[in-house]
Amino acid sequence: MSKRHAEIAGAGFAGLTAACALAQRGWTVRVHERADRLRTTGAGIYIYENGLRVLEAVGAYAEAVKGAPFAHTREVRDGRDRLIAVHRWTGSRVFSIVRQNVINALAAAAARSGVEIVMGSAAVGATPEGELILADGRRQKADLVVGADGSNSRLRDSLGLLAKRKFLVDGCTRLLMEKTAAERAGSDGGATTVEYWSGTRRVLYTPCSETEIYIALTMLDSDEAAKAVPVRREEWQRAFPHLQKLIDRIGEQGRYDRFDLIRLKRWSAGRVAMIGDAAHALPPNIGQGGGCAMMNALSLAVYLYRESDVATALATWERAERPLTEHAQRISYLLGLPTTWPPALRAFTLALAGRSKWLTAQRTRTALHRPTGT
Template sequence: MTGEPIGGQRRAVVVGAGIAGLTAAIALRQRGWQVEVLERATAVGPAGSGLSLWPNGLRGLDTIGAGTAVREQALSATEAGMRDTSGRWLARTDIAAVRDRYGDLVMIHRTELFDILRGTLGAGALRLGAAVRAVDITGNGVRVQHSLGTSDADLVLGADGINSTVRELHWPGAPGPIYAGYTAWRAIVTPRAPVRSGGETLGRGERFGIAPLRDGRVYFYGSANLPADAISPDGELTELRRRFGDWHDPIPALLDATDPAALLRHDIYELPRIAGYARGRIALLGDAAHAMTPNLGQGANLAIEDAITLAALLDRHRDIPSALTEYDRIRRARVEPLQRLSRRMGVALQVSPAPAVLLRDVILRLTPPSVALRGLAPALTWEPPR
């Protein structure tokens, strides 16, 4: 297999139109690649949840010209930290200090981020309803067979999520997703009274997070230690009220503003370490490579980093397999420690026995804010490759 492109212009097939896939497609298209994005769903852009974009993710979006639009549509974080169920602060995050040291931190509706990425990508690249069936190595590239036909490329990127088809086809011995031990509910609501303060409230084996968005909307999530596939016999909103209805304000008001039909519930899974993110002319990005628990708020940001890093390395190395080898080395060294940290945080924050809860809360109260601020550095100091 040579490193030369098929027919002159280099071609890439991106499998999956999530954050990683769209960002990678934009970055490659801006560099002159012919890009085709195959998405099995018939619509792109999940509704009903928000996400945090930290300074590292925003730097990545700036490199593809999407950062300004994101900041215009997002709400800058104002107040955050951790409380107990009565509302008393256990630890407060100095958002101004985070911004001064590391850069912007914003919250955005997922649908709005997808709209921005689609608009930046432009027309003609995205193909919906294209379920991938095979990814075959050919003499001078890769052939992708999907429900809409066949696509030939120099490069295939698997950005198709935690249950990646590309990973299943070309990493056959890789372990599958494992359950983290807790489930999560999510919704976006518009409460009657404005909510200006965000953060997370910690209980015994339960958490409730609040993140204000633009235009008076609020994204919230709740989590609880439960077996996988547990059923809420009286409905999900009733279950949330039972668990969180007597916690501090504005949690009851947020639950009162919730439409049961718009409430999402997903068990939390993560991907164990796999043996590399790249093989030949095929690479994995985002959750397809390193799905992690959401405790650091870094999933979307690391997906953006993957895409930007890969595009830069493909500029640096004309030979595609060489570029992917370096991508694998750089990204695994970057991501795997954060995966482990997020897992440990989840264990600590979801503790249930009363002595462990007491110890956790005491540690949070006694940790100096300056120590917590320095602790963000491993995640937030990333810079796009030149």
Template sequence: MKRTAEIAGAGFAGLTVAIELARRGWTVSVHEQSDTLRAFGAGIFLWENGLQVLSELGLEEAVLARAHHAPGWEERTAADEVLRRNDLPLPGGVRMITLTRQDLHTALLTAARDAGVGFRTGSPVIAAEPGGILVTRDGTRRAADLVVAADGIRSAVRTSLDLLDDHTVFPFTVLRFLVPMDRVPDRSGRWRDYVGFWNHEARRRVLYVPCNADDLYLLLGALPGDPALEPPLDPRTWAESFPPLREVFSELPDRVRQDRYEAIRTTSWSAGRVALIGDAAHAMPPTIGQGAGTAMLNALNLARAVDTAASAGDDLESALKDWEAENRPMTEQTQRESVEIAGNLFPDTGHRRDWSEATLQVARNRPRG
């Protein structure tokens, strides 16, 4: 008899678990509250652990073809003084790439459709029950062998199961968007690097991230209440704060969604036959670029763990507990690293810390099974 899975959320984690389960013979339905299946946001980092997930899904080559491979990562002052540099890949062959969120989402969505995953758009999920029931806003109750909540930081499924332990919101506001790469002064040399620019006096940050030949991802950050964040964005204000980026700031979007750095901890990653993955289970600030990679890795491991248990006739609830026990320690280490950096973004010394061994250990993590 075919096993069934109902998944809330068609983001990176939800699509990853859907692909793996469908390829293993499960009947999988994914519910997306939006009317269209698309990615939200601008650019995204993937470290080695995320690339290993794509490799095992057979998607690495396609994704790398639309990605940027920078020769290095730099931290610079607003006056262009180099604070630190790391050549890429890192020692041991640890890779880091960037691409647009839409390109990554498209690759995963195509693979999910090819695997036979079913999608229900305009289908907001409002709750789940431990017995394997997913509830949508229209009152429909869908029974499944496994329910997966990949419905984000403000997970309705997590709320319905009372699994939230802590939700931290950090006093730092970010704006994220794409601009054309043709604004870059030079397509070679230093402008191929990933660069974090810091204006410690103004308490402002710019993250400069090429994503491909066409798209440049910019993250603008400041403390809440900074007038530089108010719409419409003033190119002159940001150019004066970061003179090396004057040409890049020649034109900025009038309005950009404002986000805050947030972290989520849960009492458990599962309740009965319902599992939480991604931001629903362990949202973290994007300070080390591990949110997506960690979520996708845990999602792939989840699919393999429950399918192995189901094939052996073992209890799925026990399999979910074992999956959490195997994956949560490394995930919490990743989250602690992210939170520690988010808590001290503008040190008085202006010194930018290097990636710790713990961060690199996370990046070297690989899928199980």
């Protein structure tokens, strides 16, 4: 039997994971990335046990986590630097990692598996019969087309698959900064991350390599002064006087993204499967957008390996995998609601959430899930 062939749009977490997993199961795979090189936006990322298992399964784990700290403790502090809650991650792994390192590790695993990656190749649509349509007008025929082209997916929209896209009230500017000598010499190796609140603004401080700190500044989308890039340091220092020195170190770089929630009518149309943010973007409150993207990319290849009829495999895959992703979306959305609450009520709720066994179980369910194919 001749090898089955897949065309994938998008070389992010989802597209590269699918490429590795399909190629490792006997497919020929070509990935089209519209950018002229493999680069990722968003500075740092938390990858929990579920995502780490997927990285192991596709052979990208060791390179992805090299030098990354094991981020097992998160402190939550109020506007006066008082500790509100401490979340400890015990019994399973979570790393905070420079995003580019994960993309590079996945791309290297894909290359080892024989995947072709075409840079500067933008996709504009797909047909249920299995054609990927490129911006230059070419049509690439395949047994499977994968839409992994992120939350503004052209493939998804060309197939009319979008059921709902909800832009949330908040967004975030992310950047990396160099560690100071004191941070490099820090005693806990970067295991503690801190989330500082002030009104509706938040600063998340995360060591993410031996030399870098990942900073995420979260604010309401309507807060023009706070979401400006380059970051207006004096604005943030007014909200966080105790973080003056840290904020002084923010340079000119940074990228703002508004949070959104995406839901599809179906995850596939004929021979086209949608994965990652294109199919199910979620706000980052439980750090699972990338985790779900990688889990669903790997499980897609597993279901197609078990069942040779593509339409049947895609339907079974969606039935089995979608409920957990929707759970992650629900929890992540709910955990974002306190952003607009009065500070006292928010502090009370966050403290309660930190202590509630039931809420903790809901929050960590996706991270602790053993992904299909691992």
